[in-house]
Amino acid sequence: MKVIRDKDGFFGIGIMHGKHEHNIGTLWRSAYIMGASFIFTIDHKYKHQCSDVQHAWRKIPLFQYKTFDDFYENLPYDCQLIGMEMDEKAEPISEFNHPKRCVYLLGCESNGLGPKVLDKCHKLVYLPGEHSLNVSVAGSIVMFDRINKA
Numbered sequence: 001m002k003v004i005r006d007k008d009g010f011f012g013i014g015i016m017h018g019k020h021e022h023n024i025g026t027l028w029r030s031a032y033i034m035g036a037s038f039i040f041t042i043d044h045k046y047k048h049q050c051s052d053v054q055h056a057w058r059k060i061p062l063f064q065y066k067t068f069d070d071f072y073e074n075l076p077y078d079c080q081l082i083g084m085e086m087d088e089k090a091e092p093i094s095e096f097n098h099p100k101r102c103v104y105l106l107g108c109e110s111n112g113l114g115p116k117v118l119d120k121c122h123k124l125v126y127l128p129g130e131h132s133l134n135v136s137v138a139g140s141i142v143m144f145d146r147i148n149k150a
């Protein structure tokens with residue numbers, strides 16, 4: 001399998017307050033296949049899933065931050081934080097230009113991203129549809145869109 005990698009840039013993707021291990025595991029596998037450099041969790045300690053048949057843990061690292069502030073202070077240099085949310089301030093993915101270096105942040109399965117976090121994001125993006133998608137599906141779609149527009 002050919003892994004897609006940016007030649008001039010990188011991205012990471014992660015979930016804040018994720019509740020279900022399988023969503024993180026699914027996102028990890030997709031992230032590796034779609035060329036992410038790393039994934040992360042905020043306020044959720046991930047336990048390894050035997051469903052990870054691609055052994056994504058061998059390929060790209062998972063960083064685990066205890067708090068949003070800890071994560072935010074350690075964002076890579078010159079790297080934008082892109083919040084994925086159905087928010088009135090968000091722009092549609094069809095019009096979104098993916099930054100060369102960025103981190104995509106997904107919210108909790110039940111509550112999404114809170115107002116403090118949304119305010120800290122450089123940009124907010126929403127996906128089509130009247131209802132929210134599964135969090136790992138939303139993550140896969142934004143990565144696919146990045147690849148398509150590259």
Ligand SMILES: C[S@@+](CC[C@H](N)C(=O)[O-])C[C@H]1O[C@@H](n2cnc3c(N)ncnc32)[C@H](O)[C@@H]1O
Pocket residue numbers: 084085086105106107108109110111112113125126127128129131132133134135136138
């Ligand atoms: C299941 S959703 C959260 C739903 C929650 N009940 C709410 O209304 O905020 C979990 C996460 O997936 C992402 N997500 C789901 N659907 C999305 C969409 N249409 N556009 C952007 N992000 C989406 C967001 O990051 C969201 O925080």
